[in-house]
Amino acid sequence: MAGTLNKVMLIGNLGKDPEIRRFENGGMLVKFPLATTENFTDRDGNRKESTEWHTVVVRAPRLAEVCERFLHKGDKVFIEGRIRSRQWTDEHNQTRYNIEIAADAMTMLGPNQQGHTREEDQQGRPGRVRDEDHRKGRDHANGKFRSAPDSPSFAAAEDDFEGEEQI
Structure with a gap:
């Protein structure tokens, strides 16, 4: 195999209004939780629902501006991006890991x-x-x-x- 692929496509609803962080250099970071829900039938024939929560991070300047201006809790969006893992040390000196979706593109739905x-x-x-x-x-x-x-x-x-x- 010649290469690898790290591509994510999600359709879901924002769990809360986007969190905006501005930096001294003029850059901006937008972060929000995105819920994707799967409906299925269990072995007993009961309808079930399973929701996964994803942390979406937007760093691209124009996309971040669109998110800040138009996105709100409950909005349905289509996100394209990459899976990115982050490691940090918390206040108790424990190593923590976080999986994020680094958004490259977004389409607002609904x-x-x-x-x-x-x-x-x-x-x-x-x-x-x-x-x-x-x-x-x-x-x-x-x-x-x-x-x-x-x-x-x-x-x-x-x-x-x-x-x-x-x-």
């Missing part, structure tokens, strides 16, 4: 507090097309909703493989 999606401007015009809009049948040409097309049947999808040798 409506903001005014009810507009993050990609919409003040007049409510969408700035880009998203899969969510297509599923809901949003027609970006006039801003109205249209009926969603029927999804192809499973049998129709199998026809694409006709004539291929099955293994």
